[in-house]
Amino acid sequence: MKFVPYWLDSITSVSSTSLSAFPAKADVVIVGGGFTGLSAARTLAKAGKSVVVLEADQIACHASGRNGGHVNNGTAGNFQAMVGKYGLEQAVALYHFFDDAVDTVENIVTTDKIACDFRRCGKLKVAWTHQHLANLRADQEAVKQYADPETDLLDREAVTAEIGGSTTFEGGILYRKSAQMHVGRFGYALAAQAMKAGAQIFENTPMMGLRRVGNVFEVSSSAGVIQAKNVLLATGTSRKAPNWFRRRIMPVGSFIVATAPMPEDLFARILPGRRNVVTTRNIHNYFRTTEDRRLIFGGRANFSQSSEKSDIKSGQILHTALTEIYPELASTDIDYCWGGNVDMSVDRLPHAGEWNGVTYAMGLSGHGVQMSVHLGQLLGRKLAGEYVNIPVWNQPWSPIPAYGIAAHFMPVVGAYFRAKDRYF
Numbered sequence: 001m002k003f004v005p006y007w008l009d010s011i012t013s014v015s016s017t018s019l020s021a022f023p024a025k026a027d028v029v030i031v032g033g034g035f036t037g038l039s040a041a042r043t044l045a046k047a048g049k050s051v052v053v054l055e056a057d058q059i060a061c062h063a064s065g066r067n068g069g070h071v072n073n074g075t076a077g078n079f080q081a082m083v084g085k086y087g088l089e090q091a092v093a094l095y096h097f098f099d100d101a102v103d104t105v106e107n108i109v110t111t112d113k114i115a116c117d118f119r120r121c122g123k124l125k126v127a128w129t130h131q132h133l134a135n136l137r138a139d140q141e142a143v144k145q146y147a148d149p150e151t152d153l154l155d156r157e158a159v160t161a162e163i164g165g166s167t168t169f170e171g172g173i174l175y176r177k178s179a180q181m182h183v184g185r186f187g188y189a190l191a192a193q194a195m196k197a198g199a200q201i202f203e204n205t206p207m208m209g210l211r212r213v214g215n216v217f218e219v220s221s222s223a224g225v226i227q228a229k230n231v232l233l234a235t236g237t238s239r240k241a242p243n244w245f246r247r248r249i250m251p252v253g254s255f256i257v258a259t260a261p262m263p264e265d266l267f268a269r270i271l272p273g274r275r276n277v278v279t280t281r282n283i284h285n286y287f288r289t290t291e292d293r294r295l296i297f298g299g300r301a302n303f304s305q306s307s308e309k310s311d312i313k314s315g316q317i318l319h320t321a322l323t324e325i326y327p328e329l330a331s332t333d334i335d336y337c338w339g340g341n342v343d344m345s346v347d348r349l350p351h352a353g354e355w356n357g358v359t360y361a362m363g364l365s366g367h368g369v370q371m372s373v374h375l376g377q378l379l380g381r382k383l384a385g386e387y388v389n390i391p392v393w394n395q396p397w398s399p400i401p402a403y404g405i406a407a408h409f410m411p412v413v414g415a416y417f418r419a420k421d422r423y424f
């Protein structure tokens, strides 16, 4: 078994810019070479701006290259709860913002001819219990009426057929606009396209300081100091971001295993519609298949942040959960096991705006594959001087309560939710 993301192991990496070309000035410095930063870089470079991306590690090597590859529409939180909190108009706008995000990914894949197996496969949200199904039914009715006519409630029989013989679930919602892709191939192609358009991407080059001098920013990095008119912080869960952001983002570990390629006959039975699946448990699972006949199965197995030790422990927990749904995969090898940290915000909504003159996009809360690409593109257009409407722009963003100690309580929170899933 390999303890690296399947997405990054199965492809050739892209070459970044040589440090010898490190410039003294740029129109925009982007901090972070995940999907948010790369998408913004591609847009800005295509608009003729000089762009420098500083990436502390490697291109797309954190959340953007470690996720489940679901490009889902629909918001992270319950639609009715959003209507209650923000009103119908804003809840519908937020719902459609995610539809637009999936469209943006599709447009980039089509325009740049990226071979990343992008498919509008649809997403199934499946219910473990009768009560979960009742909750899904109520939410789906509201979603269908106000935001997305392309959703349907499926009964137990229909979900059993969709999942591929597993009778674990009581029913579920089908969201037809959702998609999936190979995120490693997409990320490297996004970087290659940004560089082809003129962006410079420096790997292993952390930003170490940021200050305003007159009407420009001075960004210090391990490769030197660079001046820029604008700075975009696209740093995900980074603990090296300014304190204001660190207080608003909780890095929550999420973990994934990938099976070995299955024999044709077995693969034909597992998830025959090749859809994305998300379960309703508090400690939920998400899964999908790949072109080369693997099952990619993830979840918040273990309430700690990703590390070598917790990735291995989580891999074992995930294997148990996987065989609970698919007993016939009990003897299928697990080829890959990895983890990563999700950038959770308290309201589980993405946040973008301006802080002390610096532009940012973060807090994508597990629904970030599509939203990072979309926000990156919108912010790129905005920084290039275009007017763009961003529904989450400069919205109130609450800090994590007791942020300094919250992380220490995650295992206790995890034990509570595990017990709730088992006994209630």
Ligand SMILES: Cc1cc2nc3c(=O)[nH]c(=O)nc-3n(C[C@H](O)[C@H](O)[C@H](O)COP(=O)(O)OP(=O)(O)OC[C@H]3O[C@@H](n4cnc5c(N)ncnc54)[C@H](O)[C@@H]3O)c2cc1C
Pocket (backbone or CB within 6 Å): 031, 032, 033, 034, 035, 036, 037, 054, 055, 056, 057, 058, 059, 060, 061, 062, 063, 064, 065, 066, 067, 068, 069, 070, 071, 072, 205, 206, 207, 208, 234, 235, 236, 237, 238, 240, 241, 254, 255, 256, 286, 298, 339, 340, 341, 342, 343, 361, 362, 364, 365, 366, 367, 368, 369, 370, 371, 372
């Ligand atoms: C295990 C897992 C599964 C997930 N599954 C899904 C899924 O199936 N569908 C979905 O929609 N979302 C999913 N997500 C969430 C999604 O992957 C993220 O929301 C999205 O990739 C965030 O992109 P980003 O560019 O904002 O951040 P990142 O990809 O984390 O990129 C931020 C980059 O900034 C760099 N950086 C940080 N600080 C500095 C600094 N000081 N100087 C220079 N560089 C710096 C980091 O090195 C990093 O490369 C998942 C996340 C994880 C971890």
